[in-house]
Amino acid sequence: MKINVTSVLVDEQAKALAFYTDVLGFVKKTDIPAGGARWLTVVSPEAPDGVELLLEPDAHPAARPFKEALVADGMPYTSFAVDDVQAEFDRLTALGVQFTQQPTEMGPVTTAVFDDTCGNLIQIAAMQGQPG
Amino acid sequence: MGDLYRALADPTRRTILDELTDRDGQTLFEICSRLIMKHGIGASRQAISQHLDVLEGAGLVRTERSGRYKFHYLETAPLSEIAERWSLPRKEKDR
Numbered sequence A: 001m002k003i004n005v006t007s008v009l010v011d012e013q014a015k016a017l018a019f020y021t022d023v024l025g026f027v028k029k030t031d032i033p034a035g036g037a038r039w040l041t042v043v044s045p046e047a048p049d050g051v052e053l054l055l056e057p058d059a060h061p062a063a064r065p066f067k068e069a070l071v072a073d074g075m076p077y078t079s080f081a082v083d084d085v086q087a088e089f090d091r092l093t094a095l096g097v098q099f100t101q102q103p104t105e106m107g108p109v110t111t112a113v114f115d116d117t118c119g120n121l122i123q124i125a126a127m128q129g130q131p132g
Numbered sequence B: 001m002g003d004l005y006r007a008l009a010d011p012t013r014r015t016i017l018d019e020l021t022d023r024d025g026q027t028l029f030e031i032c033s034r035l036i037m038k039h040g041i042g043a044s045r046q047a048i049s050q051h052l053d054v055l056e057g058a059g060l061v062r063t064e065r066s067g068r069y070k071f072h073y074l075e076t077a078p079l080s081e082i083a084e085r086w087s088l089p090r091k092e093k094d095r
Helices: A013-023 A063-072 A085-094 B004-008 B011-022 B028-039 B045-057 B079-085
Strands: A005-010 A027-034 A037-043 A052-057 A078-081 A099-106 A109-115 A121-127 B061-066 B069-074
Touching: A005 A013, A013 A027, A013 A037, A013 A052, A063 B069, A085 A099, A085 A109, A085 A121, A099 B028, A109 B028, B004 B011, B004 B045, B011 B028, B011 B045, B011 B061, B011 B069, B028 B045, B028 B069, B045 B061
Parallel strands: A005 A052, A078 A121
Antiparallel strands: A027 A037, A037 A052, A099 A109, A109 A121, B061 B069
């Protein structure tokens, strides 16, 4: 058994695809119609055969209140590894991405948290002296 | 207004104030992360939330909603109450 797909609940798939590819830099892997929505995944260009991120519609009535409660408390439900948190913060801020937590050294790890514009907060993290 | 002295009596609450001094305006998540990762304080999110309620009740923390997020800010004004209450008249020779 292995983990090959994980998901983020997004409010609009088309908007999410644009953000996760054009802004974050992931690439589209799978895009097939699935029951009124799309089975839509992206991967990191650094690991095209790695774990896929499913951009899953948040249409279930419980999804929105759940997401809103997490966002209010600043809690990211998804985390990505980066080599340099400060460099990503600078790059994404220049692209208009809003951060709820600036790069912060937390013991052995540096983290930051941003808004994915689809109703989620995402954490980026780098271990000290160890590229993501 | 809650009790200032009770609010300050707890080490976790004092650490929260320390971290807000490091950077003002933090989400609950950031405060919890700092307590765990920098201080080894592994209290639950609910417990930290209650600590923040006590600090807010004592006027030491102010929360502000910004869009969909809630941030916590340090308020040091109540601390002057302590300094004023026990302020000593300055001695002539010190002037």
